Amino acid sequence: MPRKTTMLDPNPNPLSLPELFQNNLARCADKPAIFFGGRVLTFAEFDRLSANVAGALAARGVGRGDRIGLYCPNSDAFAIAYFGILKAGAAVVPLNLLLNPKEVAFILNDAGAKALLYHEAFAPAVAALRGSVPGLAFLACIGAGNPLNDLPFSAFTISYQPFAMPTLDPAGDLVAIIYTSGTTGRPKGAMLTHRNLFFNTLSVQQALQLQPGQEIFITVLPMFHAFAATACMLSPLLYGNAIVPLPKFDPGQVADAIAATRATIFCGVPSMFTSLLRLPDAAVPKFASLRYAVSGGAALPVAVLKQFEQKFGKVIYEGDGPTECSPVTCVNPIGGRAKPGTVGRPVPFVEMQIRDDAGVELPRGQIGEICVRGPNVMQGYWKLPDETRDAFFGEWFRTGDLGCVDADGYFSIVDRKKDMIIVNGMNVYPRIIEELLYRHPAVREAAVVGEPDELHGEIPVAFVVLKENAAATAADLRAFCREQLGRHEVPRKVFFRPELPKNAAGKILKRELRAAGELERGVDSRQPGG
Numbered sequence: 001m002p003r004k005t006t007m008l009d010p011n012p013n014p015l016s017l018p019e020l021f022q023n024n025l026a027r028c029a030d031k032p033a034i035f036f037g038g039r040v041l042t043f044a045e046f047d048r049l050s051a052n053v054a055g056a057l058a059a060r061g062v063g064r065g066d067r068i069g070l071y072c073p074n075s076d077a078f079a080i081a082y083f084g085i086l087k088a089g090a091a092v093v094p095l096n097l098l099l100n101p102k103e104v105a106f107i108l109n110d111a112g113a114k115a116l117l118y119h120e121a122f123a124p125a126v127a128a129l130r131g132s133v134p135g136l137a138f139l140a141c142i143g144a145g146n147p148l149n150d151l152p153f154s155a156f157t158i159s160y161q162p163f164a165m166p167t168l169d170p171a172g173d174l175v176a177i178i179y180t181s182g183t184t185g186r187p188k189g190a191m192l193t194h195r196n197l198f199f200n201t202l203s204v205q206q207a208l209q210l211q212p213g214q215e216i217f218i219t220v221l222p223m224f225h226a227f228a229a230t231a232c233m234l235s236p237l238l239y240g241n242a243i244v245p246l247p248k249f250d251p252g253q254v255a256d257a258i259a260a261t262r263a264t265i266f267c268g269v270p271s272m273f274t275s276l277l278r279l280p281d282a283a284v285p286k287f288a289s290l291r292y293a294v295s296g297g298a299a300l301p302v303a304v305l306k307q308f309e310q311k312f313g314k315v316i317y318e319g320d321g322p323t324e325c326s327p328v329t330c331v332n333p334i335g336g337r338a339k340p341g342t343v344g345r346p347v348p349f350v351e352m353q354i355r356d357d358a359g360v361e362l363p364r365g366q367i368g369e370i371c372v373r374g375p376n377v378m379q380g381y382w383k384l385p386d387e388t389r390d391a392f393f394g395e396w397f398r399t400g401d402l403g404c405v406d407a408d409g410y411f412s413i414v415d416r417k418k419d420m421i422i423v424n425g426m427n428v429y430p431r432i433i434e435e436l437l438y439r440h441p442a443v444r445e446a447a448v449v450g451e452p453d454e455l456h457g458e459i460p461v462a463f464v465v466l467k468e469n470a471a472a473t474a475a476d477l478r479a480f481c482r483e484q485l486g487r488h489e490v491p492r493k494v495f496f497r498p499e500l501p502k503n504a505a506g507k508i509l510k511r512e513l514r515a516a517g518e519l520e521r522g523v524d525s526r527q528p529g530g
Contacts, residue, residue: 053084
C-alpha cells in the first residue's frame with residue numbers, strides 16, 4: 001500500500017510520484033484528467049493507459065534507473081508516456097522540439113537513454129539521428145502513422161503486461177533529466193528526483209491555492225520544459241486537476257480552448273501575454289472562466305501586465321524559478337498583495353536569499369545573486385561534478401539571476417548576471433531599459449543587449465518590434481529613454497525587427513540578438529556548419 005501524506009502536512013513524508021498519484025486517485029477517478037483532440041480522459045482511464053505503458057516498457061527490459069527519451073509535442077500521449085516511464089521506475093529525458101537532430105543525439109547519448117518514444121511528426125529527425133545513438137535498445141512511434149516502422153506506441157497503451165511496480169527511493173531516484181539550453185557551452189542535464197518534484201508540486205498546489213478536482217489548466221507552454229512539466233502537468237494531475245494540452249501557441253486557439261473547457265488557470269511567458277493582447281475585443285468573453293493567469297520564464301513588463309488586466313479583467317501573478325529548482329521558487333501571493341515588477345515571495349518549502357560573489361548574504365534592497373535552498377533543488381548536473389560544485393554556495397543553489405528583496409520579502413529580478421552591461425564601469429541592467437521601452441505607445445516587444453565598445457567598454461543596444469500600424473524612429477525611442485534614464489543607460493543603437501527570436505517556451509533569445517549584432521559589425525562567431 002502507498003504511504004500516506006496530505007497536502008496540509010507541515011513536514012510531509014516525500015513519496016515517489018507514482019505513489020503520490022495513487023494516493024489521490026480514489027477521490028478523482030471519474031473526474032476529467034486530460035482534454036485533448038475532442039476527447040476527455042478520466043483519471044481512471046489515464047491511470048490504466050499509463051500503467052499499460054509501464055508494463056510494456058518493463059517487458060522490454062526497462063526498469064529502475066534507466067533513462068527514456070521523450071520527443072513529443074503537448075498531447076495526452078505526452079502525459080501518458082511520461083507517467084508510464086515513471087511507473088516503470090525509469091527517468092524521463094524530455095527533448096526540446098526545436099533542437100536539430102545532432103543536438104538531440106548528443107542529449108540521448110549523454111543521458112545514456114535506453115529507448116526513445118517519439119511522435120511521428122519527428123520521424124525525419126529520428127531517421128537522421130538514430131544511427132548516431134547506438135545505446136537505444138528500441139524506439140516507439142507515437143501517432144497513427146509509423147513511417148520508420150518502429151514499435152507502435154498505441155500497442156503499449158492497450159496490451160497490459162503485468163509487472164510489479166518497483167519500489168523507488170524518493171531522494172535518490174530520478175523523475176527527469178532536463179537539459180538546459182546550453183547558452184554557455186554544452187547542454188547540462190539537471191537531475192530532478194522524486195523528492196524534488198514531490199515537494200515542488202506540493203509547493204505549486206499550495207502557493208496557487210488549487211482546489212482539487214476543480215481546476216482546469218491550459219497547458220500550452222511546452223511540456224518538455226520544466227515550468228510546464230511541473231506547474232501545468234505534474235501539479236494538476238498528481239492532485240486531481242485537469243489539463244488541456246495545446247501543441248502550439250495560437251492566441252485564437254487558446255481563447256477557444258478556455259471557452260470550450262471552462263478552464264480556470266492559464267500559465268504563460270511574457271511574449272504570450274503580449275500576443276493575447278492583440279486578440280479582438282470580441283474574444284474577451286472567452287476568458288470569463290479563468291480565475292487568474294500566471295507568468296514565468298522571463299521578466300514580465302509591467303506595462304504588458306497592466307494592459308492584460310485592463311483588457312481581460314484577469315490578474316496575472318508573476319513568479320519565477322530555474323530548471324535546477326524543479327523549477328518553481330516564488331510567486332506573488334494568489335488573492336493577496338501582488339507587486340507588479342516583482343516575482344513575489346518564496347513558495348512553501350523554499351528559501352531564497354541575495355548573496356554577493358563571495359556567497360555572503362546581502363542586506364535587503366541591495367542587488368546580488370538570487371540563491372535558493374530547499375528540497376526542490378536538483379541533485380546535480382548529470383555526470384558533471386565540477387559544474388555542480390560551481391553552481392552552489394554550500395546548500396544554496398546559485399540561480400545566475402541578479403536581484404534584490406524588499407522589506408516585505410518580495411523578490412525582484414533585475415537581470416541575468418550574464419546579461420548585465422558595464423558602461424564606463426557602471427552597471428546597466430537591460431530589464432530597466434526594456435521596461436521603459438514597453439511603455440512607449442508604439443512598442444510591442446523590446447530586448448536590450450550589450451555590445452563591446454572600445455571607448456565605453458560596452459554600450460546598450462535595443463532590438464524593437466513595433467505594434468501594427470504604429471510608427472517610431474530610433475531617434476524617437478532614444479529621446480523617450482533620455483527623459484527617464486541616465487545617459488549611460490540610453491541605447492546607443494536601436495534596431496527594428498518584424499519579430500524577436502524566441503525559444504520553444506516563447507522566451508526571447510538574447511544570444512541570437514547578440515550574434516545578429518556581431519554579424520552587423522562584421523564579426524562571425526558562428527560554428528562551422530552551425
